[in-house]
Amino acid sequence: DAKTTQPPSMDCAEGRAANLPCNHSTISGNEYVYWYRQIHSQGPQYIIHGLKNNETNEMASLIITEDRKSSTLILPHATLRDTAVYYCIADTGRRALTFGSGTRLQVQP
């Protein structure tokens, strides 16, 4: 599994878009980019994943650069309930995922 690099923390104003970056410069062709988040005192929750194309679901959008070396998770209208640690993982998904330290997102009122 490719190593990912994320900023340790970020702030975002409530109602604004939260853009969380992730660097995965050594990602291989068969590795997906997965995003999970962990709200305080809970287990991680799946958000979104992608291989090459940008993806959108009801929770978020995932923008993957053309060279696949980095990606951005976008929460279009952040709420206080989006305060959490966000994990970016690059992996084939065939074995257990490795969760790093993630980005602690604090949504401010």
Place this chain on the structure above:
Amino acid sequence: GAGVSQSPSNKVTEKGKDVELRCDPISGHTALYWYRQRLGQGLEFLIYFQGNSAPDKSGLPSDRFSAERTGESVSTLTIQRTQQEDSAVYLCASSLVQDRGYGYTFGSGTRLTVV
């Protein structure tokens, strides 16, 4: 059940005692994972079960740690001769194997405190 169930939710034990943690996965989920999360840190992979294949034990930190799973049902994680550094939240997740990395459903964890 509707989700992954873990028990107990909290466990306080004395140093040197053995503990058993239980995980009930979502019915039909063939893959089951155990992770450990120390206070303020990320998740540390422990062990992975996939159907009837041999489990991936590569994350177990020492021979004091072991886990079993009967078929595609309940799993137990056993820690023998507990140490203070074993204090952590132990998280279990399950998934359909074909969902690969995007189908993990986590339980709420067992908070283990070794005193």
